[in-house]
Amino acid sequence: MKLYESICILRPVQVETENDQVVEKIKEVLTQSGANILKLDNSGKKKLAYDIQHERKGTFITIQFEGPPTVVAELERFQRMEDQVMKFMTVIVNPADLVAVAETEGEDSEDGGLQ
DSSP states (O other), rough: EEEEEEEEEEEOOEEEEEHHHHEEEHHHHHHHHTOOEEEEEEEEEEEEEEEETTTEEEEEEEEEEEHHHHHHHHHHHHHHHTTTTEEEEEEOOOOHHHHHHHHEEEEEEEHOOOO
């Protein structure tokens, strides 16, 4: 099973429960396809670098999961059909890179984050 990271930008909505429903659907699609969700991060509403579908802000969702390659096809099919999703991207993550990032973050916290 490979390790993947998927980032999607959802439309900014007045009621936060709409985005929560989309995130729950994404988790459901992943688990039904045989994926194991490792990390889910809702970064909240942020200003976009450029307008996407006439929107200036978007809600950023990052999901790390492991599973067979068929999971990615099913996830991206769902994201294409969902109206709330403006943009998405899924990439394969090298596990060695995750260890290197974790070690670097540990060093930064010991130094107090100052350089």
